[in-house]
Amino acid sequence: MRGFDQLRLDRTQRRTLQQQLTDQLKAMIQEGRLRPSEKLPSTRALAEELNLSRNTITAAFERLHDEGYLQGCERSAFVVGTVTRAFRPGERQRPALAVKSAPPRQLMGPRPFRPAQPDVNLFPMKLWNRHRMRVLRRGNELLQYQSRFSMGLDELRQAVGAYLRDSRGIRCHWEEIAVTGGSQQGLYMLGQLLLGPERSAYMEDPGYPGARRCWEQAKAPIVPVPVDDGGICLPLPDAQDASLLYVTPSHQFPLGARMSLGRRLELLRIAQQRGLWIVEDDYDSEFRFDSVPQPSLQSLDEFRRVIYVGSFSKTLFPGLRLGYVVLPPELVEPFARLKATLEDHGPLVDQATLAAFLESGAFDSHLRRCRRVYRERQQLFLELVAQKGLPLVFPITGHGMNLAGHFSIEVEDTRQSAALAEAGIDTPALSSYCNKASRSGLLFGLTGFADGEIRTGVEAMSTTLVKSLGI
Ligand SMILES: Cc1ncc(COP(=O)(O)O)c(C=O)c1O
Incomplete structure (x- = not known):
């Protein structure tokens, strides 16, 4: 039985004999060792040759028939399909794998002094889990698809709204708040909505690379703006096509300046005049040690040009992947549409737990500590x-x-x-x-x-x- 003595079946493998036989016959066809229209031996003959049951051979042949590698001919015999001519001997060279296989990586904590890491050991996990259990006892709805909540659970959006109003002076309706997968997802979505090859982004220089990557993904030209100890320097460099300006006014990333009130007001005026959207990334304002934090830029904005972005990564823990974006009214609809396309909704159990954690006052106590x-x-x-x-x-x-x-x-x-x-x-x-x-x-x-x-x-x-x- 020409060629079939190449078949090597190993009874010690986890893969079944039928799977091994199917794969090896398929490889023989793909590599041209079995040629189109060539007749396969009968199941009885091959079963004897390989010392297998006829059922195993029949199942392997039928599988290859279903996949189009074999065609039936008279008296339930099989021949190699003609379509397999596409596979020519020696041509079956797979492109090299782009990803090199590496040993599996271990989860690790950060090494000192990696920036922007909260101490997750301070997080009151027991208390969090108590809230989580309580939330789960409400019923199974949080385990279902809840596509109407792609902007976040209402209870969380309301709790975030109240927190931002009290702590940062944010003025908004809770329906203008979107819950995102960390602030990074929010920044990415804003890039996709507001930028493009002909809509550039002003960016603090030096500035936050995570934001820069989002603007670059949207193929937007980046216009760097110098910073000094009063924050981003004004007036802005010329860029007729600019549609967005990214700033970290509470604590400039990475240098640390706090934007002066004069510059805040001037920036808002420029944004209004030029139709620019200002993205205010308020990534760590909760941690001001020597004075009360200055109100957010959004709280001063008469013109609704500021998009406020924040995160629970630093205040709770980064693995939670929950952040938020406070949108000007004009952007709520387009943002909601994109969010619903990107993901049906975020993690509902975590969102409900977080809402309960915020409402109970546990969040404020944790922040104080x-x-x-x-x-x-x-x-x-x-x-x-x-x-x-x-x-x-x-x-x-x-x-x-x-x-x-x-x-x-x-x-x-x-x-x-x-x-x-x-x-x-x-x-x-x-x-x-x-x-x-x-x-x-x-x-x-x-x-x-x-x-x-x-x-x-x-x-x-x-x-x-x-x-x-x-x-
Ligand atoms: C300035 C700044 N903005 C945003 C983020 C992103 O945070 P998140 O984990 O919410 O995506 C970070 C994280 O280090 C940051 O440093």
Whole structure:
């Protein structure tokens, strides 16, 4: 039986003999070892040859017949199908896999001093789970499709609205709030709605790369705008086709400036005059340690040009993937349409739990605790760095999750950042956030690390910098 002695069936494999036989016959056809119109042996003969039951052979032949590799002929015999001429010997070279197989990765926590990490150990998981259980006891509706809630559960949108009104002075109706998969999803959607190759985006320089990626995905040209210690610099550079401006006015990412009131008002006036949408990313305003946070830009906006974006990633935990966008009335409908297309709705059990968590006051208590702990961590870090006498200065402190440290001597910050990464310290170079601007320093995140980690982190950083700077 020419060719069929190549079949190798292994009874120790998890795959059944029938699957093995089907695959091997298919490969013989695809590689031209069995040619179109060639007759297959009878099931009885092949069963004897391979020491298999006739049922196994028949099932394999029928499967190949169903897939079009075999055709029936007289007396229930099979021949190789003619369509298989498309497969020619030697031609069946699969394109190389674009993704190289790598060993499975492990879930890991962040290394010090990775920016923008909350301390998830502070999160009151037991309390959260109690709310979760209570929510689940209400019935099975949260487990069903709920396509009418693609903008988020009403109870969560209302709770977020109340929180934003009280804490950030946000003025909106709860139906103007969309619950998103982290603020990143909100930014991405805004890019898709408002930008394009002929609609450019103003962006702080240095600025947040996550936002820049969203504008780039929308193929929008980016117009960098310098920042100083009063936030984004005005007047804006010329860009006739600009339709969006992205800012972090409460705590400029990554340098830390707070936008002055004068600039806020001027920016709103420009936006109104030029028909620009302002995207206000208020990513960590909850963590102001030395004063009450300044009201949001949105709260000053008479013209409804500000789109306010926020997140529970920093205040609760990033794995939750819940954020929100407060939309001007004009954008509610288009945003809702896009959201319903993107996903039927977000995670409903988490949304209902979060609503209950906010309404119960647990969120406010958690924030107060985080604020106290994070303030102490920032102080400890600054004291330790000062003791080491490193050539780093921190002009803006007292707010937020990150601190920008500027080198007081001339150095290439990317080299220092790479040396520190080798020593297990994660501090991105400030220049890596720049477009045209030029800054040399490192960005430190302190909130995600306990005192012990901050101490050992500063020790390792000092040893590495002293060596690599030769000081
Ligand atoms: C400035 C800024 N905006 C937005 C985000 C995104 O947060 P989310 O986890 O909600 O997507 C981050 C996260 O680090 C951030 O630093």
